[in-house]
Amino acid sequence: MKKTIMTGIAALTLVMGLAIGANAQSKNERPGLILSAGPEAGIPVGNWNNYYKWSLGGSVQADLAIIKKTLYVNLNAGYTNVFADYTTSANDYQLIPVKAGLKYFPVSNLNLYVQGQAGVTFITNSTTPFNNKSAAFVYSPQIGYLIPLGKGNYLDAGVKFEGNSKFVDGGESSNLLGIRVAYAFGL
Secondary structure (H helix, E strand, O other), rough: OOHHHHHHHHHHHHHHHHHHHHHHOOOOOOOEEEEEEEEEEEEEEEHHHHEEEEEEEEEEEEEEEEEEEEEEEEEEEEEEEEEEEEOOOOOOEEEEEEEEEEOOOOOOOOEEEEEEEEEEEEEEOOOOOOOOOOOOEEEEEEEEEEEEEEOOOOEEEEEEEEEEOOOOOOOOEEEEEEEEEEEEEOO
């Protein structure tokens, strides 16, 4: 599964590079409000990788321009299932992250962005043996690209790191490296 996700990240990077090259000469008119929804996948990193092997979920996000359609404030909510390694006694984690943040397009005529978000992750199955909390702090830096599909529609493709504070007292942080590919449209 790790190899599949890493191949996906490499393919996403290639597609982003091609899209940047193809879009570099066109005038960009991003909308003032962008709504997006799509799947997310990832792999646990650090010691969390000893018990959990991959994650799958989805999210919805709203981006609102606050400075000249280059800086956006956003809200994101989703669902993520982190799948336990079947050789361990760990149970899957079901998480509901709710985050707010900023998205910045550093080059005005490109749809390349950097994004940072922070919020709370609610643990829906907090009675598992490996956690004793029902919520944790979450932060998520991301780099991505809005690939124009025409008529104000986009494919929002990004690579992100998602860090969660400890799910158990005395434990370690629980982090994911992942991708998000979402259908986005402007209003």
